[in-house]
Amino acid sequence: xxxxxxxxxxxxxxxxxxxxxxxxxxxxxxxxxxxxxxxxxxxxxxxxxxxxxxxxxxxxxxxxxxxxxxxxxxxxxxxxxxxxxxxxxxxxxxxxxxxxxxxxxxxxxxxxxxxxxxxxxxxxxxxxxxxxxxxxxxxxxxxxxxxxxxxxxxxxxxxxxxxxxxxxxxxxxxxxxxxxxxxxxxxxxxxxxxxxxxxxx
Amino acid sequence: xxxxxxxxxxxxxxxxxxxxxxxxxxxxxxxxxxxxxxxxxxxxxxxxxxxxxxxxxxxxxxxxxxxxxxxxxxxxxxxxxxxxxxxxxxxxxxxxxxxxxxxxxxxxxxxxxxxxxxxxxxxxxxxxxxxxxxxxxxxxxxxxxxxxxxxxxxxxxxxxxxxxxxxxxxxxxxxxxxxxxxxxxxxxxxxxxxxxxxxxxxxxxxxxxxxxxxxxxxxxxxxxxxxxxxxxxxxxxxxxxxxxxxxxxx
Numbered sequence: 022x023x024x025x026x027x028x029x030x031x032x033x034x035x036x037x038x039x040x041x042x043x044x045x046x047x048x049x050x051x052x053x054x055x056x057x058x059x060x061x062x063x064x065x066x067x068x069x070x071x072x073x074x075x076x077x078x079x080x081x082x083x084x085x086x087x088x089x090x091x092x093x094x095x096x097x098x099x100x101x102x103x104x105x106x107x108x109x110x111x112x113x114x115x116x117x118x119x120x121x122x123x124x125x126x127x128x129x130x131x132x133x134x135x136x137x138x139x140x141x142x143x144x145x146x147x148x149x150x151x152x153x154x155x156x157x158x159x160x161x162x163x164x165x166x167x168x169x170x171x172x173x174x175x176x177x178x179x180x181x182x183x184x185x186x187x188x189x190x191x192x193x194x195x196x197x198x199x200x201x202x203x204x205x206x207x208x209x210x211x212x213x214x215x216x217x218x219x220x221x222x
Numbered sequence: 223x224x225x226x227x228x229x230x231x232x233x234x235x236x237x238x239x240x241x242x243x244x245x246x247x248x249x250x251x252x253x254x255x256x257x258x259x260x261x262x263x264x265x266x267x268x269x270x271x272x273x274x275x276x277x278x279x280x281x282x283x284x285x286x287x288x289x290x291x292x293x294x295x296x297x298x299x300x301x302x303x304x305x306x307x308x309x310x311x312x313x314x315x316x317x318x319x320x321x322x323x324x325x326x327x328x329x330x331x332x333x334x335x336x337x338x339x340x341x342x343x344x345x346x347x348x349x350x351x352x353x354x355x356x357x358x359x360x361x362x363x364x365x366x367x368x369x370x371x372x373x374x375x376x377x378x379x380x381x382x383x384x385x386x387x388x389x390x391x392x393x394x395x396x397x398x399x400x401x402x403x404x405x406x407x408x409x410x411x412x413x414x415x416x417x418x419x420x421x422x423x424x425x426x427x428x429x430x431x432x433x434x435x436x437x438x439x440x441x442x443x444x445x446x447x448x449x450x451x452x453x454x455x456x457x458x459x460x461x462x463x464x465x466x467x468x469x470x471x472x
Binding site: 042054056220 | 230231232272274276280281283312322329333445449462463
């Protein structure tokens with residue numbers, strides 16, 4: 022159905038195939054958060070890998086910085102309709118975390134947990150194979166608190182609520198357990214190219 | 223839980239007719255949309271809007287519903303005219319009563335309030351961020367629960383205060399409601415208002431108007447507005463778990 026009198030503003034043709042349906046380009050960097058930005062000092066920061074309820078490996082900030090660092094430049098897509106191209110991140114690949122912990126993925130699913138109590142679920146297949154990292158730097162600078170600093174998950178091929186800000190752990194789960202937004206009407210997987218915004222999409 | 227979620231019904235796009243347009247301020251208009259198929263909602267939720275050009279190009283945006291769920295069959299959205307916007311100039315300059323647009327929802331399960339959530343409530347809005355707070359206020363009034371509420375609303379000037387007359391009338395008649403205005407580029411017109419931006423002392427004074435710490439706080443506005451306000455509220459001792467935020471813009 023064409024909307025009477027609407028013409029719109031199209032993205033440059035060479036960028037059009039990088040923008041999923043229903044998304045618009047932004048040059049800014051909007052923020053979607055359920056609550057206040059938590060304050061996490063690097064001295065208190067840690068990251069824990071868990072299998073079910075059992076912690077199997079924990080890193081302090083200094084230990085985490087000593088892990089192999091990887092750069093990743095990707096397009097990102099937020100369910101609130103903005104997309105941002107060529108965002109440049111540095112951090113530790115989930116593959117490298119698992120290798121360091123001497124762990125093969127023990128279950129097919131994972132929950133990311135954050136300092137503010139937020140959680141989000143991601144299949145392990147979407148975290149390994151160089152697809153995802155724990156990012157600590159954005160465009161060469163330490164990640165600011167409002168964008169998830171000290172560290173956030175980066176799963177750029179899924180809607181950006183999956184890239185949990187203020188992450189403090191990754192928990193392997195036997196089942197695909199819904200996280201914070203997934204319990205509140207958002208899609209269990211969140212593929213922007215299939216426009217999986219809300220449950221039932 | 224996973225099974226229940228994956229089986230949730232798809233919410234389809236549908237046509238809605240613009241039934242009424244009301245000017246709120248020089249830069250803000252209200253649009254009352256009547257959907258073909260009414261879906262009720264929770265106060266605070268948003269509606270997705272989709273516009274389609276003749277060649278098929280589409281664009282989507284989300285707008286908080288400002289009306290109460292009890293306004294049967296109609297969703298009120300407020301649209302602020304942004305000069306460099308793609309959507310808002312269409313709404314302000316082109317859209318007319320009787321036009322059809324596509325909508326989907328309402329959606330959102332966190333920035334919501336119902337009578338079962340109780341109070342007291344602190345609502346803090348910046349500019350058009352008042353929309354979901356208005357839905358909460360109107361819903362609270364409609365269901366008639368005794369929940370104390372303070373709304374601290376920020377605007378540039380007295381004439382930029384969206385819903386000013388409705389809010390002032392409610393302030394005068396509802397003993398459990400208090401309105402405080404923070405005008406960044408104007409002088410205060412009422413003793414309880416201030417002619418400056420929201421800061422920590424103002425939030426402290428606002429909290430003092432409630433007999434007890436708010437059970438829930440809702441903050442909606444631009445990214446820097448919400449970041450500053452929610453940070454001050456945590457500094458003032460509110461539990462982060464009780465503060466719900468919604469941010470718009472880049």
